[in-house]
Structure formats: structure tokens, C-alpha cells
Amino acid sequence: AQTVTQSQPEMSVQEAETVTLSCTYDTSESNYYLFWYKQPPSRQMILVIRQEAYKQQNATENRFSVNFQKAAKSFSLKISDSQLGDTAMYFCAFMIYQGGSEKLVFGKGTKLTVNP
Amino acid sequence: DTGVSQDPRHKITKRGQNVTFRCDPISEHNRLYWYRQTLGQGPEFLTYFQNEAQLEKSRLLSDRFSAERPKGSFSTLEIQRTEQGDSAMYLCASSSPGAGNTIYFGEGSWLTVV
Numbered sequence: 001a002q003t004v005t006q007s008q009p010e011m012s013v014q015e016a017e018t019v020t021l022s023c024t025y026d027t028s029e030s031n032y033y034l035f036w037y038k039q040p041p042s043r044q045m046i047l048v049i050r051q052e053a054y055k056q057q058n059a060t061e062n063r064f065s066v067n068f069q070k071a072a073k074s075f076s077l078k079i080s081d082s083q084l085g086d087t088a089m090y091f092c093a094f095m096i097y098q099g100g101s102e103k104l105v106f107g108k109g110t111k112l113t114v115n116p
Numbered sequence: 117d118t119g120v121s122q123d124p125r126h127k128i129t130k131r132g133q134n135v136t137f138r139c140d141p142i143s144e145h146n147r148l149y150w151y152r153q154t155l156g157q158g159p160e161f162l163t164y165f166q167n168e169a170q171l172e173k174s175r176l177l178s179d180r181f182s183a184e185r186p187k188g189s190f191s192t193l194e195i196q197r198t199e200q201g202d203s204a205m206y207l208c209a210s211s212s213p214g215a216g217n218t219i220y221f222g223e224g225s226w227l228t229v230v
Contacts, residue, residue, distance in 0.1 A: 044221060044223045044224070050217075050218060095217060102147070104219060
């Protein structure tokens with residue numbers, strides 16, 4: 001089964017501090033892409049960061065970085081220097097390629113609140 | 117580039133009525149996806165188009181649901197004989213090989229069936 005598990009339904013952090021969101025996934029594929037998406041209260045899903053499974057180096061985008069552990073099938077997101085605008089739902093997802101088709105499989109999300 | 121556009125943004129309909137949503141992907145994106153999202157859940161895959169070909173359709177898409185992408189550009193998602201369980205946000209997304217396998221989402225179309 002292709003699944004994504006986000007074990008933290010809600011988290012909160014103080015402004016300027018660091019927070020880590022957890023994600024584990026299950027797939028039998030050897031090559032895939034992993035993503036973190038952010039969905040603010042306005043509801044549009046925005047890409048935060050992506051990681052190719054064949055790359056060992058962890059992806060980084062400004063204040064956002066991932067800890068990708070392929071053997072453990074773990075893909076956590078670290079947000080440094082948290083800002084009020086980071087308040088949102090965060091979804092972990094991976095891309096499946098099967099039989100000419102492709103799709104993202106999402107976790108249930110983590111609601112992150114950044115407190116002033 | 118104006119991003120993925122969806123219309124209408126909100127729709128309230130009576131049970132049993134038909135509704136249609138439209139999606140305009142980012143220009144030159146040949147891949148288009150529909151997802152459904154209910155409150156407190158992550159998006160669930162509904163269907164995938166590459167150009168005008170519908171390559172995958174989820175089991176979530178009952179025979180009351182149909183999606184088309186007639187010229188490989190915009191797409192429509194129609195729900196016939198709506199039920200209260202169809203109330204959700206319907207998300208459209210698009211991508212292209214040149215976008216590095218990144219999928220870009222629209223703002224979604226909220227459906228409420230009363």
C-alpha cells in the first residue's frame with residue numbers, strides 16, 4: 001500500500017523558534033519524489049520543498065529544510081526562525097508513477113500555529 | 117502566468133442537481149489532476165490527464181462523476197445527481213516535465229450540497 005502518515009495532528013511554536021514536523025511513508029517504489037505542501041487559511045496549496053528520493057543530500061529552501069531518511073522512509077520538515085505567516089496546514093506527500101499515470105498521495109496534515 | 121484557475125470558487129446546490137467545475141491549468145502544462153479534500157483531511161486523488169487522455173481514474177470517482185479535457189487545455193469535472201456526501205473542496209492541479217515534477221494547485225472549488 002502507498003501511504004503517508006503524519007503523526008502530529010497539531011503543533012504550535014513561538015515566533016522565531018524552530019519546529020520539526022514528522023512524516024513517514026510506505027512505498028515499494030525505489031524512485032519517487034517527496035513534497036511538503038503548505039495550505040494557509042485561504043486554502044490554496046503551496047509547495048514548500050521537494051526532495052528526489054535518489055538524492056542523498058537533504059533539500060533546503062531558505063528557512064525550510066528536510067531530514068530525509070530513505071531506509072527509515074522518513075521525511076521530516078524543519079522550519080527555522082518561525083514566522084506568523086507560517087501558520088497553516090502542512091501536508092507531506094509523495095509522487096507515485098504507475099502504468100503511465102502519476103499522482104500525489106497525501107498525509108492527513110499537521111496544523112501548525114505560530115504564536116507571537 | 118496566472119497559475120491554475122478554477123471556477124466557480126463556491127457552489128451551493130440542492131441534492132439531486134448536477135454541477136460542473138472548470139479548471140484552467142498553467143499554460144503549456146500537459147498534465148492535469150483533480151483531487152477532493154474534505155475538512156480535516158488531506159487531498160484525495162480523483163483523476164489524471166496527460167494532454168487530452170484520461171490515464172487514471174480513482175475508485176472514489178463513482179459513475180456520477182465524469183471529467184473531461186477535450187483539447188488538452190482546460191478540464192471540467194461534472195457531478196450528476198449530487199449527494200450530501202459530495203460536499204467537499206475540489207482541487208485542480210497541473211504540471212509539466214519542465215516543472216521538475218512539481219504539481220501546482222488552484223484555489224479549489226467548494227461544493228456544498230443541501
